[in-house]
Amino acid sequence: MSRPPRTLITGGAGFIGSHLCERFLAEGHEVICMDNFITGSPDNIAHLIGHERFHFIQHDVTNFIYVEGPLDYVLHFASPASPVDYLKYPIQTLKVGALGTHKALGLAKAKGARFLLASTSEVYGDPLVHPQPEDYWGNVNPVGLRGVYDEAKRFAEAMTMAYHRYHGVDVRIVRIFNTYGPRMRLDDGRALPTFMTQALKGEPLTVYGDGSQTRSFQYIDDLVEGIYRLLMSDYVGPVNIGNPEEISILEFAREIIELTGSKSEIVFKPLPADDPKVRQPDISLARRVLGWEPRVSRREGLRRTLEYFKQRLGLEAAHSS
Ligand code: NAD
Ligand code: UDP
Secondary structure, eight states: OOSOOEEEEETTTSHHHHHHHHHHHHTTOEEEEEEOOSSOOGGGGGGGTTOTTEEEEEOOTTSOOOOOSOOSEEEEOOSOOSHHHHHHSHHHHHHIIIIIHHHHHHHHHHHTOEEEEEEEGGGGBSOSSSSBOTTOOOBOOTTSTTHHHHHHHHHHHHHHHHHHHHHOOOEEEEEEOOEEOTTOOTTSOOHHHHHHHHHHHTOOEEEETTSOOEEEOEEHHHHHHHHHHHHHSOOOSEEEEOOOOEEEHHHHHHHHHHHHTOOOOEEEEOOOTTOOSOOOBOOHHHHHHHOOOOOSOHHHHHHHHHHHHHHHHHHHHHHHO
16 A cells, blocks of 8 residues: 555544554554544643644534545544443433444445444443353343443444445454553543542542442553454454453452552442443453453553553642642
């Protein structure tokens, strides 16, 4: 190819999207980042503005998407992603999962581009199979509060496969499990940013329920590597990308207190509705077809993330004083 590959990343100004923009620029791609900043921020991509192969378009992808010139890859990452965000924006979440995915697929079809959907472990809902392999169909409450996110992503997967089967669009689906790292919003309500912010401020850590529910947290760099490998592979169909190291939320809160050297206590708050009791990826498929597995331990990932949070809290204190 005489020109660099051209890649559109919707939701590119978000936590994961901004790391993807960096990775694809590093791989020599021309990157078009599209975002409406509903949950993302210009700060996440400020360092990329001015890069000769980086372009930003402010646009709500639930409306017709226009991109001039050829496209080789379309990565659809636009969607509120934390429970606090998608409960605040339930209709926008459903719309970006349904209409936004439709528009992004239509664009990929028109340009002959390969399409990758950011799906989620939430398609498994409150799982009755543990750990979760890709062929488990899930246990989702469609009318529950989390249903707006879970069902939007399930619809998005169905739409993606329909475009593949009926229009021949080349597609990939990544089912992302809980991911953390620099550029998470401090106030996005997810366990890690909440606990870290509370621990660094010396406030009590708010564990929901009795904290026995489990999650498996993966560091952002491992996810980005998995996504890149999946996109470049020839595997069509959902692939779990996550770190199988499982931990209870209470244990996780204790780990963050220890890591930060905080004197914070732990307080217990009511468990939100439909909060999954367990979650752990079965990554046999990713190991087999992508030769991928996570490399960053939780201790190391948390240490790197702590640096970011310290910096942000320092900056925010400076701004507000
Ligand atoms: P994020 O909120 O930081 O990023 C999402 C981005 O999408 C934001 O920048 C937001 O402004 C943008 N966006 C939302 N609706 C849009 C619209 N209609 N038009 C244009 N832009 C829009 O969240 P994230 O954690 O980076 O998640 C990114 C993707 O990964 C999401 O699709 C999410 O469902 C998926 N995912 C994330 C996780 C995780 O642990 N972070 C887990 C599973 C799946
Ligand atoms: N959680 C918690 N305290 C908080 C925020 C979250 O105990 O302040 C719990 C939440 O109820 C869930 C787990 O931590 O059981 C992970 O929540 P998160 O929002 O990070 O991700 P998700 O529920 O989408 O996996």
